[in-house]
Amino acid sequence: MQEVSEGVLEGPLTEQQVEERYGGAWIPVRRFGVWQSSSGKQKLRPIDDYSENKANLAFGYADKIALRALDQLVCSVRLWMQQVLADGKVAIELSDGSCLRGSIHPCWREEGRLLELAALDLRAAYKQFPLSPKSRALSVLVLKNPVSKEVACFEAKALPFGGTASVVHFNRAARLLWAIGQHLHVCWLNFFDDYPILTPRVLAGSTKQTLKALVDLLGFDCSWEKWQDFSTRATMLGVEVDLSDVASVGVRIRNKEGRAGQVVSTVEELLRKESMPARELLSVMGRIQFADAQVMGRTGRLALAEIRRWSRNHVDRVTVGRELMEAFGSLPTGSQVGRSQDSYVKGTSTSAIIRSLLVSYERIESNGASWPWFARVRRYCQGARGEARRVSMSHDRQGTL
Structure with a gap:
């Protein structure tokens, strides 16, 4: 009944009341629970089965949701470190083919180059968005009262968790919030209701204040009680990301504890x-x-x-x-x-032979820790018939490229 008091559901209604409201043109929905772990605790998440009543089969969409938040995070860290560790000049090729060029301010080459992470997530994400009144006849939850054993109906007023349409419509709003944050020059990413955030240490406080003002202005409800201050190590998207040795080792990624x-x-x-x-x-x-x-x-x-x-x-x-x-x-x-996994600086090659070697070394990974690396040998260092590239294997996973 908590969802009723919050205005997410309307009810309880009798079957006769629902019939009078929709004239027989309505579909019941079964709800079941799934135990999930959240912040180290087990909680029962209610799932509305829109596959069983065939409502999901009646929905089609052409949108493609790109969910590459973790890959984008690693790429962003890599790009940042490449620029601040370079010779003071920036040269970044943009998506339109043009090149962004400039000089790096000295402060970014000192303390400014230190990166930190945090994660922000929306509270009860789907429930923050209303369900169209035209679709409520297809979203009548039918539950049995555990005391009286009678069946009660509840009309959904928010996006249900279990509907295919909910996924698409919610992600449009979630991606809108992310896009607005991008225009505020916040380096953050989006994965459904999770937002990994990357910022230089000197801007950590400003970044948090900017995001808090943004979500408050737009009316999004976030789980600020779960917020962990910016740090070189953070848990996000089910994994732990470690930037403590990013300049010398790289990005470390491991499954979260447990x-x-x-x-x-x-x-x-x-x-x-x-x-x-x-x-x-x-x-x-x-x-x-x-x-x-x-x-x-x-x-x-x-x-x-x-x-x-x-x-x-x-x-x-x-x-x-x-x-x-x-x-x-x-x-x-x-x-x-x-175990922690180091992120390759490149991890691929335009050469078919080198790519096949990389795949072979991936197979070796299943038997033990190894780190393949490739060194360009200058022509004057080679013998008369020496190879231009040498392939080596290092058993020290903390090796550099």
Whole structure:
């Protein structure tokens, strides 16, 4: 009833009252709960099943949501450090093909080059946006009273969590907030309701004040009680990003505390079972995929492809046979999932041969920590028939490029 008092739901209504309101042209929606971890605590998140009542099938969209916040964060740090550590001149090629040139002020080459991070997220994000009155007939939640055992109806007045249309419409508003912040010269990124923020240490206080004024002016409700002040290390988007040694080592990224152990224990538990519900397999696969994306190897990707193929067999229960056990068994171990990952300065090449070598070294990553690096050898240092490039392997992950 908390959502009723907040104005998110209207009710309880009887089935007869809903019939009188919509003349029979309405669709019931089932709600179920999913346990999720948030800030180290378990909470029950209500999900409205718009797939079951076919409402999601009636919605189509042409928008493509680009969710590359973590990649963009690493690229932004890389670009900043490249410029401040250079010879004092800036040369940045813009998207329109032009080149931005200038000189770096001395203060940015000293304390100004130190970068810090923070994260801001919207509170009850979907519930901040109203549902069109024309769509409320398709959003009538039907719940059973645990005391009287009678069925009660609740009409949704805000974007429901579980509707495909909610995802698209919410992201339009979330991306609008991000775009306005960009015009205020705030270096921040957007991933659904999360906003990773990057700022020079000397501007940390100003950046926070600017963002607070912006969200208050536009009427967005943010979870300021979760705010952690700017620091060289911050947890965002489910991972921990470390910039403490960014000038000498680079950006370090690791799964946040507890996630690696949770993924490994879940896989070990599944390997002991003979079968599992298909829905449970999909849920576990989502956790593994999130963690494996941080590991940055190809082995886990191939294993996930096999597991995904099994989950699409359209059966209620999936038998854990030899092939599925091998797929789970080839996933990264706890040490691989939990360890910090250094960000490559480049990580690719225009040469097909070098790209194939990079893929080979990625496979080596599954057996132990390694760091491939490439050195250009000047012509006068080569022998008569020496190679122009040499490929070396360093077992020290803190090596430099």
